[in-house]
Amino acid sequence: MKKPIYLDYNATTPVDPEVAEAMLPYIQSQFGNPSSAYHIGRATKEAISKARSQVAALINADPGEIIFTGCATESNNLAIHGFMLANKEKGKHIITSAVKHPAVTEVCKYLGKQGFEITYVPVDRYGRVKPADVEKAIRPDTALISIMHANNEVGTIQPVKEIAAIAGKHKIAFHTDASQSTGKIATDVQELGVDLLTIAGHKLYAPKGIGALYIRHGVKIEGLIHGANQEKGISPGTENVIHIVGLGKASEIALRDFKRNRQNMLTTRDALLAGLKSKLGNQVTVNADLINCLPNTLSIAFENVEAHRLAEAISDDVFISTGSACHADSIEVSSVLQAMSIDHEIATSTVRISTGKFTSAEDIDRAAEIISGAVKKLSPSI
Ligand code: PLP
DSSP, rough: OOOOOOTTTOOOOOOOHHHHHHHHHHHHHHOOTTOOOSSSHHHHHHHHHHHHHHHHHTTOOOGGGGESSOOOOOHHHHIIIIIIHHTGOOOOOOEEEEOOOOHHHHHHHHHHHHTTTEEEEEEOOOOOOHHHHHHOOOOOTEEEEESSSSTTTOOOOOOHHHHHHHHHTTTOOEEEEEEBOOOOOOOOHHHHTOOOEEEGGGGTTTTSSSHHHEEEEEOOOSSSSSSSGGGTTTSSSSOOOOHHHHHHHHHHHHHHHHHHHHHHHHHHHHHHHHHHHHHGGEEEOOOSSSBOOOEEEEEEETTOOOHHHHHHHHTTTTTTSSGGGGTEEEEEEEEHHHHOOOOOOHHHTEEEEOTTTTTTHHHHHHHHHHHHHEEEHHHHOO
């Protein structure tokens, strides 16, 4: 039996073997507490410092602006909740968009119950926020704008640079969730002009259980849990050295291989789309504008075929997801597709296919055969 083809890189990525190798000494022998003054402690402290520099280099930040966290969800909580707690004098209003991940929505919902006020700006048919709509939503008490860099379900890239410029003009802090964009498109904090940026380790070929938050120098964040002074007290607790080393190495590789990986994601994604179109013709609808889209992501509907039935039919051979993988066992139309006003029939027939740096041309040929074969079988005969 042939190996199943993994086409769900937006859900999570496998750990890069180079990353695993870099982590190994910290699993096997380098166990010192980074806060200890003797040499095995100093060794892990240095490993963290190296990783911080590697992550910073990936996004063109200063290493002192990187905080390691447990995951992107924690980074988003710190960036939104932690920012609002530390900057109460700036106001209680937050602007975000109608397309976002629960790691932002749920934080906003929670803050809404605590007396903060949230405005959700709409998106267009492709899930893109209009910078002018963000500007219109600004109030004298707006303290923070949070717009994701690229969407996990449809891949739409937001005009983050333009929105950050508007935020800057009004002296409002700007956060972007770059969980899906780092390593796939240029994610340079200076170029984008953002104040806070979220990174997810397991979308970047590092293991699960590690994330990072970029905090521009001068931006105040209050920690949400309290303890010792690790990670400037913003994310305290003895450091997860093994995973931090992994995220550092993954960031170094993402920067080193950026062009090649990006090209491979794009080539394989586009070849799959071409293959599916040639086999299924008009039955195929793409939900995103592929120009302003992550190079690896394909949000695609097959007319008259329920997405979950398709995903299930091919699940021994090809791994794809319906809706967002983080809440995958629901067949409800995702809030992202709803916000994009996608027709209900199309939305329930939509699957997300996401390629990665390990996807090969052979995988794509096989996947196109398997997916199109299943679509034909599941399509009602007319
Ligand atoms: N933000 C985005 C855009 C994501 O796609 C995800 C995961 O799917 C997250 C945040 C949350 O990441 P984690 O579950 O690793 O905290």
